[in-house]
Amino acid sequence: MKPTLLLTILAFGLVSCASPAPATATGTAAASAKVTKKTAAKPKPYPLKTCLVTGDGLDEMDERVSTVYEGQTFEFCCKPCLKKFNKNPGKYVKALEKEKAKAKG
Template identity: 50%
Template sequence: MKQTTHILLAALVAAFTLTVASSLRAHDGHDHDKPYKPGTCVVSGDKLGEMGKPVVFTYQGQEIKLCCKACRKDFDKDPAKYLKKLAGK
C-alpha cells in the first residue's frame, strides 16, 4: 500500500511539474514555434529570395529567415537587436 501511495504521489508531482513548465513556456515572452511572416530579411531589409535561397534557422523557438549567410553572421553578433525588430518594438 505504501509503495502504491509513493508511485501515485510521484505521478502527481510529475504531472504538476509538466503543467507548470508548459505554462511558463507559453508565457515567457517568446513566440515559440511561431512561423516567420515577414518577406524581408530582418538584418538587411532585402526581400527574401533575391540573394538565392533564404538562410532559415530557429533561434529561441522563433523561426528566422535571412537573405544570406553574411546576415546570419550579423544576426549572431546581436540577436536581441533583430529579435526586437521582429517583435515590432
Template identity: 75%
Template structure:
C-alpha cells in the first residue's frame, strides 16, 4: 500500500514540473552595434601650489586633500578647508580664475 501511494505521489509531482525553456539559438544580426558610453572628461588639474582657502603651501600640511568641482580639481591643505570651500564655492572658483590670470 505504501509503495502504491509513493508511486502515485511521484507521478503527481512529475506531472506538475514545468519544462525548462530551450535557450535561444538565434544570434543577433551582425549589423547590430552596442552604443558605448562616452568617457567622462578628465578634470582640469589644479594649477597652484597653495591652498585657496588659507594661502598656505600645499606641501606644508600632512592632510593635503583634493576634490573635483564642476570639472576642475581643487587642492586644499586640510579637510576643514574643503568644508569652507563648499560653503561658498563660487568665491573660490573666481579666486582660482583670478590666480591663473
C-alpha cells in the first residue's frame, strides 16, 4: 500500500474517533428537569432522606427520581412529585431551606 493512502486512511480514522458523542439525557428526571444555564458546576447534593412534596421516605415508592434546579439536586419519592415540583419549584426551594435550617439548630 502506498504511504499517502495509508496516511489518509489513518487520518480519517483519527478524525472520526475524535468527534464527540451526541449528548443524551440520563435518568428518569433528566428529560423533564428544569436545569439552570450554570450546568458546569457540580450540583449540591440533596440533604434530606424524605420527599419535600409528600414528606415520605425517598425509597417508599420504589420510583425515586431527581432533578437539578438552580444548582441544587432535589430528590422525590415518585414521578408525580417531580411534576408537582416543576409546577412551582420556588415553593420547594423555600421548603428545603427551612428543613436545612431546622437541621442546623
